[in-house]
Amino acid sequence: MAVDLRSDTISMPDQAMLESILGAKLGDDGRADSRGRGEDETANQLEDMAARLLGKEEGVLFPSGTMGNTAAILSFCQPGGRVLVDEMQHIYLSEKTVFDPSLGQLIPVTYRLDEDFLPDPEDMRRILKQEKISLICVENTHNFSGGTCIPQKRLSQIRALADEYRIPVHMDGARIFNAAAALGVSAKSLASQADTVMFCLSKGLGAPIGSLVCGTHEACGKIRKKRKLLGGAMRQAGVIAAPGIYALEHNRERLMEDHENTAFAAGRLLGLKHTKIWGNTSTNMIVLDVSGLGLSPEDYCKEAAARGLLIKPILQGKVRLVFYKDISREDTQKAVDIIHQMDEELAGKMTP
Numbered sequence: 143m144a145v146d147l148r149s150d151t152i153s154m155p156d157q158a159m160l161e162s163i164l165g166a167k168l169g170d171d172g173r174a175d176s177r178g179r180g181e182d183e184t185a186n187q188l189e190d191m192a193a194r195l196l197g198k199e200e201g202v203l204f205p206s207g208t209m210g211n212t213a214a215i216l217s218f219c220q221p222g223g224r225v226l227v228d229e230m231q232h233i234y235l236s237e238k239t240v241f242d243p244s245l246g247q248l249i250p251v252t253y254r255l256d257e258d259f260l261p262d263p264e265d266m267r268r269i270l271k272q273e274k275i276s277l278i279c280v281e282n283t284h285n286f287s288g289g290t291c292i293p294q295k296r297l298s299q300i301r302a303l304a305d306e307y308r309i310p311v312h313m314d315g316a317r318i319f320n321a322a323a324a325l326g327v328s329a330k331s332l333a334s335q336a337d338t339v340m341f342c343l344s345k346g347l348g349a350p351i352g353s354l355v356c357g358t359h360e361a362c363g364k365i366r367k368k369r370k371l372l373g374g375a376m377r378q379a380g381v382i383a384a385p386g387i388y389a390l391e392h393n394r395e396r397l398m399e400d401h402e403n404t405a406f407a408a409g410r411l412l413g414l415k416h417t418k419i420w421g422n423t424s425t426n427m428i429v430l431d432v433s434g435l436g437l438s439p440e441d442y443c444k445e446a447a448a449r450g451l452l453i454k455p456i457l458q459g460k461v462r463l464v465f466y467k468d469i470s471r472e473d474t475q476k477a478v479d480i481i482h483q484m485d486e487e488l489a490g491k492m493t494p
């Protein structure tokens with residue numbers, strides 16, 4: 143069977159996770175009381191758990207991370223408002239919803255990432271001095287640079303800057319638990335530097351569906367209103383929330399195994415003649431620059447698939463490998479072997 147490293151979204155719910163749905167107490171989550179809480183006890187339990195883990199007052203469950211980011215960002219901005227995002231940010235390059243002229247109608251203003259792929263506070267300051275900005279967005283871990291963790295110190299510099307200019311901070315923490323595991327800190331301490339934080343249950347945590355946005359009670363009230371507008375208020379949402387609770391209880395600790403497989407593979411891919419590691423490898427991803435082989439990322443991925451390794455092109459000329467709970471050390475070794483073979487056999491043989 144092929145080793146599938148296309149994304150950690152491919153991780154499959156296991157039997158015990160699926161069984162958690164059968165015993166879940168369900169209700170109509172779209173039917174809210176005066177405090178904005180719905181009637182699905184399991185969804186409420188997950189929202190409380192998420193808020194507790196991130197040290198926030200409240201959590202709001204979403205069907206996707208894109209919708210969570212969108213609702214959070216829209217809750218802070220008016221149409222035409224300017225939002226600071228980094229030049230390779232998922233919200234900006236992949237989701238685009240808040241910047242779509244027919245939807246969010248916000249204007250992206252990009253800040254630089256430094257040589258370590260971390261947000262450059264000096265560049266942020268330069269922009270803040272020049273224009274009126276409604277919101278600062280950071281991404282932790284940072285997907286397109288290979289899962290870079292923004293450490294506490296950099297986050298607090300950004301927080302200080304945001305406070306100086308009285309601007310809120312939203313963290314796209316789709317993989318915040320990967321960042322916490324890799325940095326050896328709590329997700330709570332990372333989240334403390336942002337007003338609102340989105341994280342995904344459906345990536346490395348292995349749940350089938352779902353993301354949460356956490357923040358103050360006031361912020362979450364506004365975010366729930368945006369969620370309703372976006373069609374994200376669900377009914378028996380406990381069907382999603384139960385595996386989400388299971389994921390937070392059972393799959394956070396084990397994220398380190400994915401990081402160990404990533405480090406194992408990265409160590410064995412150093413020193414290849416034509417295939418170069420690009421970006422960061424500190425969490426569960428490796429980005430490869432395959433341009434030295436003289437073939438396009440698409441052709442590289444096709445060739446890899448023919449040899450039993452499924453991977454995907456990302457950004458300019460790169461391909462990405464993502465490790466998650468269904469990928470064993472044996473699978474990791476197999477992926478490494480295929481990349482080695484391709485490095486030896488393909489150089490100069492393909493027409494560019």
Ligand SMILES: *Cc1c(COP(=O)(O)O)cnc(C)c1O
Pocket residue numbers: 205206207208209211232233281283284285314316317342344345353
């Ligand atoms: C996956 C991802 C999202 C959004 O997730 P969906 O659930 O696929 O909409 C947001 N940000 C980052 C960095 C992601 O990797």
